[in-house]
Amino acid sequence: MKTEWILCPFCGSKTRNKVREDTILENYPLYCPKCKQESMIKAKGLEITIIKEPVTLVGSETNSLIKNLIGNSMEFNLSLFDYYIRDSLGIFIPILERIGNRAINHKHPAYEIIINFDVHSFMPKHYHAEITSPNILHNNAQNMYCYYIFIDKDYFEKRFLMYSKEIPVFECKQFEMCSDILKVLNMFVFEYSKCMMNAELTLEAQTEIITHWLIRSLFGETMDMRAISSDYSLARAQHYIEQHYMDNITVEKLANLGYMSKTSFNRWFKKELGITPIEYLIEVRIKMAKLMLKRKENQITEIAMRCGFGSSAHFSSCFQKHVGLTPSEYREKYND
Numbered sequence: 107m108k109t110e111w112i113l114c115p116f117c118g119s120k121t122r123n124k125v126r127e128d129t130i131l132e133n134y135p136l137y138c139p140k141c142k143q144e145s146m147i148k149a150k151g152l153e154i155t156i157i158k159e160p161v162t163l164v165g166s167e168t169n170s171l172i173k174n175l176i177g178n179s180m181e182f183n184l185s186l187f188d189y190y191i192r193d194s195l196g197i198f199i200p201i202l203e204r205i206g207n208r209a210i211n212h213k214h215p216a217y218e219i220i221i222n223f224d225v226h227s228f229m230p231k232h233y234h235a236e237i238t239s240p241n242i243l244h245n246n247a248q249n250m251y252c253y254y255i256f257i258d259k260d261y262f263e264k265r266f267l268m269y270s271k272e273i274p275v276f277e278c279k280q281f282e283m284c285s286d287i288l289k290v291l292n293m294f295v296f297e298y299s300k301c302m303m304n305a306e307l308t309l310e311a312q313t314e315i316i317t318h319w320l321i322r323s324l325f326g327e328t329m330d331m332r333a334i335s336s337d338y339s340l341a342r343a344q345h346y347i348e349q350h351y352m353d354n355i356t357v358e359k360l361a362n363l364g365y366m367s368k369t370s371f372n373r374w375f376k377k378e379l380g381i382t383p384i385e386y387l388i389e390v391r392i393k394m395a396k397l398m399l400k401r402k403e404n405q406i407t408e409i410a411m412r413c414g415f416g417s418s419a420h421f422s423s424c425f426q427k428h429v430g431l432t433p434s435e436y437r438e439k440y441n442d
Contacts (some may be wrong), residue, residue, distance in 0.1 A: 114138035175256040200250040339364025
C-alpha cells in the first residue's frame with residue numbers, strides 16, 4: 107500500500123508523520139521539527155487539509171514583535187533560542203551553550219527578567235532572578251541555564267501601578283521567585299506551541315498571570331503552588347483557614363470538615379503540602395499580620411488579636427521565628 111510523508115504546510119519539510127491510502131485523520135495536530143510550527147489537519151487517504159493554522163507568528167510580524175521587545179541588540183542571536191512571543195510578552199529559552207561568548211553592554215525597549223536556574227537561592231524552593239528596566243545599559247553574561255522574559259514597557263508599568271504609586275528604575279535588581287513560576291512559564295510555552303482552540307485568549311490570560319506574579323515577587327510576595335491542593339479534604343481545610351484564621355482553629359475541626367480522622371488528616375496534609383495544618387495556619391496568620399503592620403494605625407496588640415494569636419507575646423515570638431524580625435522592627439523597616 108502506498109505511503110507518503112506528510113509535508114509541513116509552512117516550510118515544506120518532512121514531518122515525522124506518514125499517511126497511507128487508507129488513512130483517515132480528524133483534528134490531528136501536525137508538528138514540524140524544522141520550523142517548529144504546529145497546525146491542525148485532517149487527512150483522507152493521501153489528501154491533507156489544514157483545519158487550523160498555528161497561533162505562532164511567522165515572518166515580518168514575528169520580527170516586529172521581537173524588535174519591540176529586545177530592540178536591535180546584537181546580544182541575541184535568535185538561532186540559539188527557542189522563543190515564544192505574543193504582543194506584550196516573550197519567553198526566550200537558550201538551546202545551545204554559549205562557550206566563549208563575551209557579554210557586552212546592551213539595552214532593550216522592554217523590561218528584561220532573567221530567571222537563573224544555576225544560581226543558588228537563599229530561599230528554599232526559589233530561583234534567583236533579576237530585572238532591568240527598559241533602555242538601561244547593562245552587561246550580564248548569558249548562559250543556557252536560564253529563561254529570559256521580556257515584557258512590554260507600557261503593559262508592565264500599567265500593572266505595576268496597581269501595586270505602587272511610583273515606578274522605580276531597575277538596574278539588574280536581584281530578587282527571588284518561587285520555583286513554581288516555571289510551571290506557569292511552561293504552560294505558556296505549551297499553549298503557544300500546541301495550536302489549541304482559542305489559544306490567543308488563554309495566552310493573554312497567562313501573560314497577565316506571569317506579569318502579576320513577577321511584580322508580586324519584586325515586593326517579596328511569592329506564591330507556592332504546592333499549597334494549592336487538588337484533594338477535596340485538604341482544599342476544604344485550606345479555604346476554612348484562609349477565611350477563619352482569626353478564630354481558634356484545631357486540627358480536629360479541620361479534619362471533620364473533610365470527613366477524616368485527626369491522625370489521617372494530619373499525616374495526609376503534611377505529605378501533600380510539606381507542612382502540618384498548624385504550621386499552615388501560622389503562615390496564614392503571619393501573612394495577614396504583615397499586611398496589617400504596613401498600616402501605621404493598627405496597634406501591635408490589636409493585630410495580634412485580629413490574627414488569632416491570643417496575646418502580643420505569642421504573636422511576637424511566632425513572627426520573629428518566621429520573619430527574622432520583631433513586629434516593630436518589620437514595621438520600621440517597611441516604613442523606611
